[in-house]
Amino acid sequence: MTLPNAITLARLLAVPLAVWLIVRGWYEAALWLFLLAGLSDAVDGWLARRLGQVSRLGSLLDPVADKALLVSVFISLGVRDLLPAWLVILVVFRDALIVSGWLLGQMLMPSAQPVRPHWTSKLNTCVQLAFAAGVLAMLAWQFHIPVALEAACAVVAVTTAVSGGVYVVIWMRGMMRLERGGGAA
Secondary structure: OOHHHHHHHHHHHOHHHHHHHHHHOOHHHHHHHHHHHHHHHHHHHHHHHHOOOOOHHHHHHHHHHHHHHHHHHHHHHHHOOOOOHHHHHHHHHHHHHHHHHHHHHHHHOOOOOOOOOOHHHHHHHHHHHHHHHHHHHHHHOOOOOHHHHHHHHHHHHHHHHHHHHHHHHHHHHHHHHHHOOOOOO
16 A cells, blocks of 8 residues: 555544544544644645555545545534534535436446546535634634624535536536437546
């Protein structure tokens, strides 16, 4: 196993610990773990490119680790009633939709080129990461700014809905081409 893949695997294995810390109410520890995981995401990608160790395993494992951590943090905060349920549901639904679409695409068009992350998805991930870190920081250091939290929830909701919608449109176009006999996109 390469060093970048080991770092990614460690990030994935940190997910249960992050959930446990949030559920226990140890928000400062959860914040530091979340920030460390974010840093490890940057480091593993940089190392993989720098050391020439970009691999198929890493390209699959990295987004799984990222999404597992992010979705788990949202769910954990939602279970503790620290985030609005509708926002947690929207975030989880979008990711479930994307994974389901990917799986369906693999079944229907196994030779198709994988859908590259759209810029709206990258923006959404950055917004969700910043939001989760901000919420954990507010909890850890016990400050509360309701107007900022509501505005941030709205931004997360918009980027989540838009990026999910973009993937639906991309997949629908691919399915219509497949139905017309045009092959994979």
